[in-house]
Amino acid sequence: RTISFADSCLHYLNQSYAMAHPAATRKSKLLRLNGDYPAKAAELTWLRDSAKVDFNIILDIRNETAVAALALHRWNLYNYNNTVYTQLFREVSADNTLASYVYTMQKANNNRNIAIIMLVALLLGIFPAYYLLYYRQRMHLHLYIDQINSINNVLKDKHTTTDYKLHKIDEIWKLNGQDAKNDALSYTAKKCPKVFLSLFNEIRSCLEEDNKLVGKLADAQNDASDQLRRVEMDSDRLYVSCNVLDNCLSSLKHETMYYPSRLKQLIASEDSTVDDNVLAELAEYYKTLYTTLISHAANVLNTAGTLAAPNVSINLLLAILRKKNKGKKPKIVERETADNYIDVDIILDSLYAISPVGLFSSLTPDVDFLVCCQIMRDLGEYTGARACGISARSDNGTLIVSLKMPSAIWQGVR
The missing domain is CATH 1.10.1240 (Methyltransferase, Methionine Synthase (B12-binding Domains); Chain A, domain 1)
Structure with a gap:
């Protein structure tokens, strides 16, 4: 095939x-x-x-x-x-370029003498050209490299401040008549290569930014130290108040929990020697003891004061209400008032079965609502805004918790 x-x-x-x-x-x-x-x-x-x-x-x-x-x-x-x-x-495959190659070689042989003359001229002029075009530029380049190395040595020193480093590199840069603050009009802008000039400007700008950052960090550290001392003081005060209050309530419990049954026992006794004056004196004694312990507990609470910032307290209140709403973020409706207050309605869909009556009183079914009430009471004490409060109402099968607080506090929380 x-x-x-x-x-x-x-x-x-x-x-x-x-x-x-x-x-x-x-x-x-x-x-x-x-x-x-x-x-x-x-x-x-x-x-x-x-x-x-x-x-x-x-x-x-x-x-x-x-x-x-x-x-x-x-x-x-x-x-x-x-x-x-x-x-x-x-x-x-035969090579057909042999004739042209011979012609080229003949032409090159004719021009050889001219090339030799030109090479001799170039050799005579290469030394001054080398100095003007290369060696002098290399000397300037080594000068700037030495300055950059000196600046690097200054930057590597960990025991000096940023201000000292700025002053030192400015002195290094001025050794050849260069002006660190007026680069655009000085000798530097005319003679210094742009790469070294931009590198120096970048180093100087970084040091200036670092100096500003160090100042900000120092201020922030001072503020954080003050805040830490305030929190530690509040924590110590809270610790002491809690211990005193615990002792006070413990005494109140042990001293007063048995007196109603004791009075009932004396009244129901068949011993005719029990006098009404004795019962009255005993009741007055327990009443005075109870009043004294309760007053002391209230004084301890007033001494402790408000330990949390308003925005922290309000965030805690919102977290409690969100927890009561089965973890879902409740809908919030805001209404500005003319007296620098704001009314905030928090709609809880998951608490439609709870009655709003007595929700923030001793009749509440959940003690967390008493915590919310105490937060709003502390907010009023902290800000001096006596109109702060919390209430509840039901509407179309949902529970609406209404908060009234200064608008500035709510803006900080939101």
Whole structure:
């Protein structure tokens, strides 16, 4: 099949050659698949006559035909195609640029003397040019590098302040008449490379920002120290007040929990020697004891005062109400008033079954609502806004908790 395809390809190549060279076709040989004289093959004649034929295709055909003939043991066919392929490949691959190369060498030989003269002139002028164009610039470059290294050594010193570092690098930068504060008009802007100038300006701006940051951090540290001391003082005061209140309530419990049953026991006794004056005196004694302990507990609470900032207290109140709403954030409706107060309605969908009556009193079903009431009472004591308060109402199956507080406090919380 390869030989058959090769024969077809040669046929169509002959047709293509006949169309391109109609006058020469009758005198010239055409391509043949086999022959007795490979040296007189038509493609060799075409190549020497510079025919417009793709000889790479002919090379492929001859090569594949020789391989196929070798496989079929057709030795005449193999010898013809192999010899034609070898000769054609040599002529196609021959170097045709030798003539131009010789011409180029002759031209180079003619210009050699001129080149030698020019090289001598360049050698004589290279030393002053080297000094002006390179060595002098390198000296300036090393100078600026030394200054940057000196500045780096100043920056690495951990035992100096930022102000001292700024003063020191300004002195280093002024060694060659450079002005750190007027770079745009000074010697630096004319002579110093832009990379060093921008690097110095960046270092200086970073130090200035660091100086400002250090000042802010110092102020913040002082504020934090004051806040820490205030919190520690409030914590100590709360600790003492809690211990005193605990002792007071414990005494109140142990001293007064039995006197109603004691009076009842004396009244119900069949001993006729019990006098009404004795009962009255005993009741007055327990009343005085109870009043004294309760007053002391109230004084302890008043001494403790409000220990949390208003925004912290209000956030705690909102957290309690959100917890009561099964963790869902309740809907909040705000209403500004003309007296610098704000009315805030918090709608709790999950507490529709709780009655709003006595919700923030001793009749409350949940002590957390008493905590909310105490937070609003402390807010009024802290801010002096006596209109602060909390109430509850029901509307369409939902529980609405209404807060009244100064608008400035609510803006800080929101």
